[in-house]
Amino acid sequence: MLVRLAWRNIWRNPRRTLVILLAVIIGVWSMIFLGAILRGMEAEMLRNAMSNLTGSLQIHHRAYRDDPVVENSMADRDKLDRVLGISLGQGAHWTRRVRVMAVASNARHSGGVTLVGIEPEKEARISFIGSAMTAGRYLESGDKNQILVGRAFLATFNTKIGHKLILMSQDIHKEMASKAFRIVGVFSAESEAVEKQFVFVPLSQAAGMLKMGESISEISILLPDLDMTGTQETHMALKLTAAIADDTYCVETWQQLLPMMKAYLEMSGFFLYVWYGVVFVAMGFGIVNTTLMAIFERMREFGLMKALGMRPLQVVKGVVAEAFFLLVLGISVGNILGFLSVAAIARNGIDLSVLAAGAQMWGIPRKLYPEIWVQDLVVAGLVVLVLGVLVSVYPAVKAARFTPTQAMMKN
């Protein structure tokens, strides 16, 4: 019956109740909706960063990251293959690369690039390059002097598909090595910097040119699931390190490889919760205000209840129960609306290409698919419910403080 009493009291002034409800609904909805967009953006940025030759994890020679030269390469590729075959779970992919600074030149221009030797089929499953071709073709197994360059590279070097490109770098004996390649394909990337930076050739050709034999610069691994917290990667890194059992090799997660990304993700999660706080403060004032109003209107009734023998604490409970109902109702509807609106735009994504030019610089993706995190839902729901109940305690205590006679006097 106390539940019924609270429920009916809520609907005594439907307009006021609807106003609070609306505030809660809009607040919760905005928390969920903006949270989903932010999380979608984060996920897309992380995916982009990973597909930009990073992957979930990488294995290098211990010294490679400080000094990425061909001498710091990994010789025992068979052993690494075996370990990865056993230790990585279902759905994980990995690929080998040779990666070295080089100078590219043709008749008109020359400039520094990163020469990446890849295994075309495996690479396609891990990084962006497999699906980034805009002209010509992708590399195939058996290719020899074929090379892929970026769209922006073509313009800088004033060249086109079919033309030659000379690459020069230091080989493993510190001698100058060079090789002529022919452009067969052009790729596009999220940013022009990437298009100008990377050129791709078959792994064997790069290794041959640099006299590396069977050695490779890095292994990039992509785990099947995206874990924005990096937990699964950390576990996998420990597992691989133990399995390889050789400290000339070093396994690193994307969090270690992309410290800026890690910091960015942490900060953006923090700001989301700050935003929740801001939304709540606005909502909280509304709740306190309207509840106070409702309570002063019903002063006489609280007096009556106390005269009938209701203890002050019971009065507080009654008022808090009313706020609780309102909040639960508002949170539920807010959640439903949040889900619906996110589902509606998740189907096609949000096209951000209008802002693309400016946004690219910040790594913001062209297309955005909002993502709802259970953790965010729980935090949003709890923030509103717990803080909402807490702020309603103030008016409730006010109600309980009315002495019966004071309250009854106010005719």
Next chain:
Amino acid sequence: MAMVEIKDIKKTYHQGNVTVEALRGIDLTVDTGAFVALAGPSGSGKTTLLNIMGGLDLPDSGIVIVDNNEFSRMTQADLAALRLHKIGFVFQAYNLIPVLSAIENVEYVMLLQGVPATERHDRATAILDDVGLEGKYNRRPAELSGGQQQRVAVARAIVSGPAIVLADEPTANLDSKTGEGLLLMMKKMNKEKQVTFIFSTHDSMVIDYARRLVTIKDGRIVNDETK
């Protein structure tokens, strides 16, 4: 045996810089099973006295003992419990919780007392029948006449099995016929259940029903007669 014992009660109200001496030394003893009327002109202190007897208001000085409980030694929570279990109130108006139906209003006190639901329902129905409200259980206060509302209030005051009912001008808003019905009902409860009744009134008809009439003027008892 005394149900209510009051000794030298004084109560002064301050409102802004106006001071009103509402009660200026009241001594009163009311026996168990009594049916007492408090009469007196408007502003004489009747409501103040009833509120003090019910523990709704505290006197500035003096002693109040109801059913062997001395108020000055009790906390707010104790007083609430005493009201809940021993004292029934009927106010002049606005007696009922507007969002609850007649039967829910009656059940409400029993709910606070912790009476189980079925018993609550049975007792509430029985008492509403007693006060002549059969078939109107589910009406909200706004759908009842003033007399019917007062009868629900009386039913609620009695249903919890109080030792004493304090009624402040229970008939003031009623026509004389309805008022008389209500009085007869209270008198019946008084006889059958030995519930002590104290009510304030201006109404000469109500005064005729009382076995004892206490008259107050300017915060003092000026006359006390038992018929």
